[in-house]
Amino acid sequence: MVLLAHHPLDGRPSYTPMPHQYGDRWILFAGHHAGAAVNSLNGEVEGNGTSVLDVTDPRNPVYLAHIAAPAWEEHGSMSLGTGAQHAQVCDGADLPDGDPDKVYLLRSLGNVSHEVYDVTDPSAPEFLVTVVWTGESPPMEPGADFYDTKGTHKNWWDCETGVAYVTSSITGWKKWRNLQAFDLSRPAEPVHIRDFNLVGTEPTSTIPAVDAPGGYSGIHQPTILGNRIYLAYGMDSDGVIQILDRDKFLHGDPNVDDPFAPTPENLLYPEIARIDLPSYWGGHSVHPILGIEIADYADDETHSVRDILVVVSEVTANECGNARHAVFFLDITEEDKPFGISSFQVPEASGDFCNRGGRFGPHASNDSMASVFYQNTLFLSYFNAGVRAVDIRDPFNPKQIAYYVPAITENTDERCVEIDGERRCKTAIQINNVNYDPRGYIYALDRANTGLYILELTGSARDGAAWAN
Numbered sequence: 001m002v003l004l005a006h007h008p009l010d011g012r013p014s015y016t017p018m019p020h021q022y023g024d025r026w027i028l029f030a031g032h033h034a035g036a037a038v039n040s041l042n043g044e045v046e047g048n049g050t051s052v053l054d055v056t057d058p059r060n061p062v063y064l065a066h067i068a069a070p071a072w073e074e075h076g077s078m079s080l081g082t083g084a085q086h087a088q089v090c091d092g093a094d095l096p097d098g099d100p101d102k103v104y105l106l107r108s109l110g111n112v113s114h115e116v117y118d119v120t121d122p123s124a125p126e127f128l129v130t131v132v133w134t135g136e137s138p139p140m141e142p143g144a145d146f147y148d149t150k151g152t153h154k155n156w157w158d159c160e161t162g163v164a165y166v167t168s169s170i171t172g173w174k175k176w177r178n179l180q181a182f183d184l185s186r187p188a189e190p191v192h193i194r195d196f197n198l199v200g201t202e203p204t205s206t207i208p209a210v211d212a213p214g215g216y217s218g219i220h221q222p223t224i225l226g227n228r229i230y231l232a233y234g235m236d237s238d239g240v241i242q243i244l245d246r247d248k249f250l251h252g253d254p255n256v257d258d259p260f261a262p263t264p265e266n267l268l269y270p271e272i273a274r275i276d277l278p279s280y281w282g283g284h285s286v287h288p289i290l291g292i293e294i295a296d297y298a299d300d301e302t303h304s305v306r307d308i309l310v311v312v313s314e315v316t317a318n319e320c321g322n323a324r325h326a327v328f329f330l331d332i333t334e335e336d337k338p339f340g341i342s343s344f345q346v347p348e349a350s351g352d353f354c355n356r357g358g359r360f361g362p363h364a365s366n367d368s369m370a371s372v373f374y375q376n377t378l379f380l381s382y383f384n385a386g387v388r389a390v391d392i393r394d395p396f397n398p399k400q401i402a403y404y405v406p407a408i409t410e411n412t413d414e415r416c417v418e419i420d421g422e423r424r425c426k427t428a429i430q431i432n433n434v435n436y437d438p439r440g441y442i443y444a445l446d447r448a449n450t451g452l453y454i455l456e457l458t459g460s461a462r463d464g465a466a467w468a469n
Contacts, residue, residue: 001387001389001402001403001404001442001455001456001457001458001461002404002455002456002458003404003406003453003454003455004058004059004441004454004455004456005058005059005060005061005452005453005454006406006451006452006453006454007053007061007063007451007452007454008409008411008450008451008452009030009032009051009063009445009451009452010037010038010039010040010051010066011037011411011449011451012032012033012035012037012048012051012449013032013033013034013035013048013413013432013446013447013448013449014030014031014032014033014051014432014433014445014446014447014449014451014452015030015031015032015033015083015085015086015432015433015445015447016029016030016031016085016086016087016433016435016445017029017030017031017433017434017435017443017444017445017452018030018031018087018088018089018367018435019055019368019435019436019437019441019443020089020103021437021438022103022122024056025054025056026054026055026056026437026439027052027053027054027055027064027119027122028052028053028054028055028061028443028452029050029051029052029087029089029105029107029119030050030051030052030053030087030445030452031050031083031084031085031086031087031107031108031445032048032049032050032051032083032084032085033048033083033085033447034048034078034079034080034082034083034110035047035048035078035082035083036048036078036082039066039068040063041063041065041066046066046068046069047068047069047070047071047078047081047082047083048068048069048082048083048084049066049067049068049069049082049083049084049107049109050066050067050084050087050105050107050125051063051065051066051067052064052065052066052067052119052122052123052125053452054122055437055441055443055454058439058441058454058456059454061452061454064122064123065122065123065124065125067084067105067107067117067125069081069082069083069084069109069110071109071110071112071113079111080110080111080112080150081109081110081111081112082110083109083110083111084107084108084109084110085108085152085153086107086108086152086153086154086155087105087106087107088105088106088107088155088156088157088164089103089104089105089106089119089157090103090104090106090157090159090184090187091103091104091159092104092187094159094160095159095162095184095185095186095187096161096162096185097162097185097186098162098185098186098187101120102118102120102187103118103119103120103122104116104117104118104119104128104184104187105117105118105119105125106131106155106157106164106166106184106187107155108152108153108154108155108166108167108168109152110152111134111150111151111152111169112133112134112150112152113130113131113132113133113134113152113168114130114131114132114152114155114164114166114168115127115128115129115130115131116128116129116131116184116187116188116190128187128188129187129188129189129190131164131166131182131184131190132166132168132180132182132190132192134150134151134152134168134169134170135150135168135169135170135171135172135173136149136150136169136171137149137150137151137169137170137171137172137173137174137175137176137178137209137218138174138209139209149169149176150169150176151168151169151176151177151217152166152167152168152169152177153167153168153177153217153219153220153221154167154220154221154222155167155222156221156222156223156224157184158224161185162183162184162185162186163181163182163183163184163185163193163224163250164181164182164183164184164190165179165180165181165222165224165229166179166180166181166182167179167180167218167219167220167221167222168180170195172203173195173197173201173202173203173262174197174200174201174202174203174205174207174208174209174212175197175201175209175212175214175217175218175219176216176217176218177217177218177219177220178195178196178197178201178218178219179195179196179197179219179222179231180192180194180195180196181193181194181195181196181249181250193250193260194249194250194252194260195260195262196249196262196267197214197218197219197262197267198212198213198214198233198240198242198267199213199264199267199268200212200213201213201214201218202262202263202264202267203262204262204263213233213238213240213276214233214234214238214240215233215234215235215236215237215238215239215240215282215283216234216235216236216237216238217233217234217235217236217282218233218234219231219232219233220232220233220234220235220282220283220284220285220314221283221284221285221286223286223287223288223367224246225288225290225369226246227245227246227247228243228244228245228246228272228288228335229243229244229245229246229249229270230242230243230244230286230287230288230309231243231244231283231286232283232284232285232286232311232312233282233283234277234282234283234284235282235283235284235314235316236281236282236284236313236314236315236316236322236325237279237280237281237282238277238279238282239276239277239281239282239283239284239311239313240274240275240276240277240283241274241275241277241283241286241309241311241330241338242271242273242274242275243271243272243273243274243309243332243335243338244270244271244272245270245271245272246270248269248270249270252266252269253265253266253269272335272336273332273335273336273337273338275330275338277311277313280322280323281313281323281325281326282313282314282325283311283313284312284313284314284362284363284364285310285311285312285314285363285364285365286309286310286311286312287309287310287312287365287366287367287378288307288308288309288310288332289307289308289309289310289374289375289378289392289395290307290308291305291307291375292305292306292307292308292375292392292393292395293305293375294306294393294394294395294396295393295394296394303333305333306331306333306395307331307332307333307335308329308330308331308332308341308392308395309329309330309332309338310327310328310329310330310365310378311327311328311329311330312327312328312362312363312364312365312380313325313326313327313328313362314361314362314363314364315359315360315361315362315363315383316359317359318357318358318359318415318416318417319354319355319357319358319360319417319426320348320353320354320360321417324345324348324361325361325362326343326344326345326361326362327343327344327345327362327365327380327390328340328342328343329341329342329343329344329392329395329396329398331395341395341396342395342396342397342398343398344380344388344390344398344400346360346361346382346385346388346400346403348360350385351384351385351405353384353385356384356426356428357384357414357415357425357426357427357428358383358384358415358426358428358429358430358448359383359384359415359430360382360383360384360385361382361383361385362380362381362382362383363380363381363382363383363431363432363433364380364381364432364433364434365378365379365380365434366378366379366380366434366435366436367435368435368436368437368438370436370437370438371438371466372436372438372439372440372465372466372467372468373436373440373465373466374466375392375393375466376391376392376393376464376465376466377389377390377391377392377401377457377461377464377465378390378392378398379434379435379436379442380434381431381432381433381434381444382431383429383430383431383432383447384405384428384429384430384431385403385405385431386403386404386405386406386429386431386444387403387404387405387431387434387442387444387453387455388400388402388403389401389402389403389442389457389461391464393464401457401460401461401464402457402458402461404444404453404455405429406429406431406444406446406450406453407429408427408428408429408450409450409451411449411450411451412427412428412429412446412448412449412450413427413448413449414426414427414448415427415428415430415448427448428448429446429448429450430446430447430448430450431444431445431446431447431453432445432446432447433445438468439468440456440457440465440467441454441455441456442454442455442456442457443455
């Protein structure tokens, strides 16, 4: 894997890279964590939001705009009102009732809302509407800070149906993050469909918030593919993975008076399968890869083609201060009977990663389902171990085929631990999320303020990809 270009992104801590095609142009939307920095385009200090870059030439990314976080001043707290970690983009032509001449951005805003922008001109984004302001969930424990009461996280916009699945706090529910579905077929006119979470988290549940299922964080990522919704709960501990029937989720049980009321029966109605993880592993990311033709199974009479679900458990402690986390592969060919078949880890000794500083372990898999890599190569963000490319053509035996660990720069932030009552800090790369576009270019963002890396596979690592003619 080789570096084509690096961009510092004004030294903002970064999260989601979302590439999108504009005719002959390619535009990258980069989400950021909370904080503030000087916008190099206008010289003004702005709350971290969404950076927009032209990556048509992957060797020469051009910074076009920064969509600042206006909630910084409104809420009086950078932690609460800044950051726009997640981004989804739809062409109006793909939405059932969208303007065919428009391009729209859905993003989370800090821990307070989800909103839509008109990004038809990526150099001049225009605010359209706030989809929803988050509510407040019960504190997980006495004296807990706002993170236990108000939050947003990963969103997913299904352009074909127009339905957006956003993660946010809902007043009365027992978890910090819950799933809300909105019809954004007309992006300027959001229509609420329903709220959702695991049984035991609903407002009428008698289970205390700290004991409700889904770990500390509740829902962490929805992924939608066809008529299925794949949900990951728990982030780094007490994880749960759930597979739902999308039509049942969106329409509810026709035999009840109120199919969207948060009752245990209504929450269970769309469920196809549920997997509960051990206390030391969470459900951060979930990524379905369907229809993998396994070469070694080619002569088998049945089941030579398998459906796989990738589950990533996020490491959250610095310098290996918690259980070792991993990436898991589940066979969901019979989706009501998911079964673990393999896992992937980077060996610690391969880079003395526990002692490098910061987090060592997985954070997320790519979200892209573009055909170039979809059934053959998985990309993982691995914090101080950089970006990892894994050959998944045989999902029973995933194999690393390439990696890239960036060097630190003057912008790279410290990560600290407390040892025997004393604070010790080290400067380390913290690759947060990774994605790719249909051309095969790979985008990685760093959590520790180091910026954007645009990468490309080389040599034999390219052999399995489905390159366009």
